[in-house]
Amino acid sequence: MTKLSVNINKIATLRNARGGNVPNVVEAAKRIEEFGAQGITVHPRPDERHITYQDVSDLSKVVQTEFNIEGNPNQKFIDLVLENKPTQVTLVPDAVDVLTSNAGWNTQKHQAFLSDVIRVFKDAGIRTSIFVDPNSAMVESAVKTGTDRIELYTEAYAVNYAKNPRAAIAAYADCAAIGKKLGLGINAGHDLSLENIAFFKQQMPYLDEVSIGHALIAEALYSGLENVVKSYLEKLK
Numbered sequence: 588m589t590k591l592s593v594n595i596n597k598i599a600t601l602r603n604a605r606g607g608n609v610p611n612v613v614e615a616a617k618r619i620e621e622f623g624a625q626g627i628t629v630h631p632r633p634d635e636r637h638i639t640y641q642d643v644s645d646l647s648k649v650v651q652t653e654f655n656i657e658g659n660p661n662q663k664f665i666d667l668v669l670e671n672k673p674t675q676v677t678l679v680p681d682a683v684d685v686l687t688s689n690a691g692w693n694t695q696k697h698q699a700f701l702s703d704v705i706r707v708f709k710d711a712g713i714r715t716s717i718f719v720d721p722n723s724a725m726v727e728s729a730v731k732t733g734t735d736r737i738e739l740y741t742e743a744y745a746v747n748y749a750k751n752p753r754a755a756i757a758a759y760a761d762c763a764a765i766g767k768k769l770g771l772g773i774n775a776g777h778d779l780s781l782e783n784i785a786f787f788k789q790q791m792p793y794l795d796e797v798s799i800g801h802a803l804i805a806e807a808l809y810s811g812l813e814n815v816v817k818s819y820l821e822k823l824k
């Protein structure tokens with residue numbers, strides 16, 4: 588079975604547009620869990636443009652399923668994760684000013700650094716995952732860091748799926764098989780959507796978890812609009 592971890596960054600983006608607490612990310616996380624999702628993902632960024640450090644603390648007290656915190660492991664992030672003890676930490680090599688995550692780790696170049704950070708988290712009982720491009724050499728070196736899992740960065744799959752789904756999935760299926768053989772758990776995420784997720788799942792030989800946010804929250808708006816517009820019209824009769 589592949590677990591669905593819902594990334595709620597975009598709910599915080601909407602909240603932050605007005606200040607205040609609408610929509611409430613804690614309430615949203617509770618409902619997402621009630622609806623059956625097996626995890627909640629957040630990616631607090633240094634500028635706190637969506638999920639804040641306070642959100643992470645609030646969520647860590649209420650999330651009943653798997654809580655996954657993503658981010659670039661600077662000291663502030665490491666402290667945040669250790670204080671909140673999520674089920675999983677996903678290490679992502681984002682520059683401070685990126686619009687969104689745009690690359691996986693070079694697990695050869697940063698092997699010593701990743702090994703040190705992973706040891707700190709594993710000593711605290713937190714499962715680790717490293718965000719990597721679908722590149723077999725990067726997967727093979729990821730194992731040497733001691734990480735429990737990798738998260739395959741799926742933007743390239745999402746972009747190429749429309750043109751040629753089989754070509755788009757090939758490197759991901761290969762990397763999942765290599766990672767599994769080497770003892771890694773396999774996660775995936777970024778730009779997965781209702782349009783491309785079924786083929787991804789069918790074609791991946793192993794897939795422990797997907798984390799999905801941007802498309803899922805947009806799709807939730809489309810799915811919910813009919814109900815809400817009708818509710819307003821009813822009140823305005």
Ligand SMILES: CC(=O)[C@@H](O)[C@H](O)COP(=O)(O)O
Pocket residue numbers: 594596597629630632657679686687688718776777778800
């Ligand atoms: C790690 C990753 O793949 C990202 O998709 C991320 O978690 C999304 O971050 P933003 O919501 O800031 O774009």
Ligand SMILES: NCC(=O)COP(=O)(O)O
Pocket residue numbers: 594628657738775776777778779798799800801802803
């Ligand atoms: N790790 C990927 C994630 O959490 C969600 O990415 P996206 O669906 O917002 O692109």
